[in-house]
Amino acid sequence: MRFDFIKCHGSGNDFPLIDARGIVLDDAIWAGVARALADRRGPVGGDGLLLLTDGDKTQAFGMRMFNSDGSEAETCLNGLRCVARAGFEALGLERAEVHLKTSVAHAELDRPLAAGVHTVRETAGPADLDVTHWPLSAPLTGLDAHEIVEQVIPMLPTARRFTAVAMPNPHLVSFDEVVDEDELVAVGTVCEAAPDWLPNRANVSFVTMRGDGIFVRTFERGVGLTDSCGSAMAASVFAACLTGRREFGVEMRVFNRGGLVLGQAESDGMVRLSGNATWEWAGSAEVDAARGIAGDLIVTRHYNDEIAAWAAVIETAAWIQAEPSA
Structure with a gap:
């Protein structure tokens, strides 16, 4: 199977993101796709796989997130911002209720964290202490x-x-x-x-x-x-x-x-x-979901302006170099 995707990141949490609206695959296959595309030893790599999914009567679109080991997470808020941006751009929206695995989150465009940085505000919860x-x-x-x-x-x-x-x-x-x-x-x-x-x-x-x-x-x-x-x-x-x-x-x-x-x-x-919800590059790859292997990567576009905008944020953040650690 060949999949088109965008390589993106939220606060350094990086993912391949697939527009999966209208694509019907078993969860086991999606788990294999995640293992293949998110494998750091493969041609793409990431912390997991993001899917932009169809909405319903109350949510404009949905999100699924598979970890790099193929397990599915209830949510991923760095990933949600990226999926929300993709959904906004696909549907011409500025805000939406997004269906997650076990909950619903609100997302909307926000003022940029810095010049050229696509920024999304998300509201999740309520936090559960039980x-x-x-x-x-x-x-x-x-x-x-x-x-x-x-x-x-x-x-x-x-x-x-x-x-x-x-x-x-x-x-x-x-x-x-x-x-x-x-x-x-x-x-x-x-x-x-x-x-x-x-x-x-x-x-x-x-x-x-x-x-x-x-x-x-x-x-x-x-x-x-x-x-x-x-x-x-x-x-x-x-x-x-x-x-x-x-x-x-x-x-x-x-x-x-x-x-x-x-x-x-x-x-x-x-x-x-x-x-941030930053696009890095777009491309496609062949995926053997059964073996969790990806290959034949084709990169179709680099988002150099967005990469540079986020790099400027990192360069001016002196607290990274000053991080206390043991």
Whole structure:
């Protein structure tokens, strides 16, 4: 099968994006397409595969996101901005309700983060604090609560305290003065293994306070250590407000290795992110979904102006070089 796609990124979280409206394929085939196109060892590479899908009577269009391992995520907020831009351009819209796997999110065009940077505002939530919905089995962890806020989770190889937030995919968020990446990988690897107490896995983020904002580093479910994860940034924004480190209703800058977004959490659990949706290049490739292999890549266009606009954002962000780490 040959697929046309756009290689895009949101805050450094990069994906091939396929306009899948009108394309009917089994989920197993889409999973194979994701493994093929998102494979970093292949001709395209990415943190996952984005699909722009058909809408219905209440949503103009939808989004599906498959991780690089072929698993499907409930959402991907960096990816949502890219899909929203594609949907806006295809349908001539400036805002829409977007159908996700288990929820609906609002997206609309926003003022540019910087000159030449296509920017989309997305609103997701409400954040869900009930870990039995994940499920995270309290009896097996030694915890006796439906909510985990600033608590040690005994089954994890760390004494860090975590706050559990679903956006709607599950996140464990820990705040500290530095980001210890070895520790983050160790914790993320345990969660990625789908232990009995956490059968659907979870994303893990270590967060540091940065001026009037926050810095987020994430081990993403189905991906591993990633430069950026939109839903992790949303969960971290909400957790920062929930634990009193930042204020509800106040916009903050949210930094990551891939760039930045603007974030704001409300006390009702809704979280708004405003960030880039950048096209890098367009092309097509042959895909063997059964084997998860892509080949015969043809690049038809480069979006050099957009690439340069985002590079300017990165170059002026001195906080990237100043990132505290252990």
